[in-house]
Amino acid sequence: xxxxxxxxxxxxxxxxxxxxxxxxxxxxxxxxxxxxxxxxxxxxxxxxxxxxxxxxxxxxxxxxxxxxxxxxxxxxxxxxxxxxxxxxxxxxxxxxxxxxxxxxxxxxxxxxxxxxxxxxxxxxxxxxxxxxxxxxxxxxxxxxxxxxxxxxxxxxxxxxxxxxxxxxxxxxxxxxxxxxxxxxxxxxxxxxxxxxxxxxxxxxxxxxxxxxxxxxxxxxxxxxxxxxxxxxxxxxxxxxxxxxxxxxxxxxxxxxxxxxxxxxxxxxxxxxxxxxxxxxxxxxxxxxxxxxxxxxxxxxxxxxxxxxxxxxxxxxxxxxxxxxxxxxxxxxxxxxxxxxxxxxxxxxxxxxxxxxxxxxxxxxxxxxxxxxxxxxxxxxxxxxxxxxxxxxxxxxxxxxxxxxxxxxxxxxxxxxxxxxxxxxxxxxxxxxxxxx
Ligand code: SF4
Numbered sequence: 001x002x003x004x005x006x007x008x009x010x011x012x013x014x015x016x017x018x019x020x021x022x023x024x025x026x027x028x029x030x031x032x033x034x035x036x037x038x039x040x041x042x043x044x045x046x047x048x049x050x051x052x053x054x055x056x057x058x059x060x061x062x063x064x065x066x067x068x069x070x071x072x073x074x075x076x077x078x079x080x081x082x083x084x085x086x087x088x089x090x091x092x093x094x095x096x097x098x099x100x101x102x103x104x105x106x107x108x109x110x111x112x113x114x115x116x117x118x119x120x121x122x123x124x125x126x127x128x129x130x131x132x133x134x135x136x137x138x139x140x141x142x143x144x145x146x147x148x149x150x151x152x153x154x155x156x157x158x159x160x161x162x163x164x165x166x167x168x169x170x171x172x173x174x175x176x177x178x179x180x181x182x183x184x185x186x187x188x189x190x191x192x193x194x195x196x197x198x199x200x201x202x203x204x205x206x207x208x209x210x211x212x213x214x215x216x217x218x219x220x221x222x223x224x225x226x227x228x229x230x231x232x233x234x235x236x237x238x239x240x241x242x243x244x245x246x247x248x249x250x251x252x253x254x255x256x257x258x259x260x261x262x263x264x265x266x267x268x269x270x271x272x273x274x275x276x277x278x279x280x281x282x283x284x285x286x287x288x289x290x291x292x293x294x295x296x297x298x299x300x301x302x303x304x305x306x307x308x309x310x311x312x313x314x315x316x317x318x319x320x321x322x323x324x325x326x327x328x329x330x331x332x333x334x335x336x337x338x339x340x341x342x343x344x345x346x347x348x349x350x351x352x353x354x355x356x357x358x359x360x361x362x363x364x365x366x367x368x369x370x371x372x373x374x375x376x377x378x379x380x381x382x383x384x385x386x387x388x389x390x391x392x393x394x395x396x397x398x399x400x401x402x403x404x405x406x407x408x409x410x411x412x413x414x415x416x417x418x419x420x421x422x423x424x425x426x427x428x429x430x431x432x433x434x435x436x
Contacts, residue, residue: 298316345383
């Protein structure tokens, strides 16, 4: 039911600044009414920074962020207290006012959030104390309570204003196992009975297993705090160690044949191209032969391939230009390659990197999709993605990186249903957390 409603929390590609530094890059996160969400991660992985962003304590530098109906990119200082009234917060160290009784702690919050009617205040305090099983402790001072009891009072304080959302920052971190269990059950009960969404930061994975909820795995792996360099190092390192050989799946024996095959492969599968090229190469083994071919004959040989009409024209035009201007040889220069009919940057890059090891990365539909999902680029055009990939990939790895990303996109990170459960790159993948 949650996914059909408006999210209580929604971050999209958000960079978050705490003080003078950007503490989180590219945060994507949605929390819906009634959900239980765990943010699991190591110390220093940015978990608490996310809470601070949710309560508008940290600023959004880039991207989109909405919490309880407030747009964090536009929120005014005077609106922040109203936002915070919609959120209950529970801390690891309880943070009760130690010089006031339980009742006075609760009263303090109610008055600070605009409650004035004495009987309504009395009633609400009784209600929340009952909800957390602490009706007999109203007059106790915090130091007279155990850790578990203090945390129950902190939870009572968090639900005073019937929040849609509770943020619980390691709520059981200071408690023994048995007491912690009681606190977790109390939070579950509040979620169940009042429909309050709970977002809990924890480093304890077993909690997520015992009390199911949505887990932000990527934070577990420190992804939010991962630098771009770390992401590239991780992904390229994985491929270098595990996929030392990655090659084009097109069949060819010469630069000319490669050029023809790559031109035919635009919006067509390599398998289909490979079924077609033997007859084509046999009929036209050289650029000279292809330059003299008739459109009808070439069309007939490639008619099972997508866009046979324009591809037949381009193949003949390409061969004629090779003969007229390049002595029948495929040029080694990318700009020269791009002057040939039907040869764009992607085709030129593929030919140049495969044939001459040029340090370029051709961006086709697979590379474009995979690079963006992994977080290697935020580019919105193939050229922008290409420039990002080339900027961060060592020159000697660029030719093979193209094949790594294509093959990963073709067989693992497929367009409609990526096989994340079989993917070895989850530790570095920006998209992964959203697909759990
Ligand atoms: S984890 Fe999923 S989305 Fe990320 S690269 Fe792997 S298959 Fe693609």
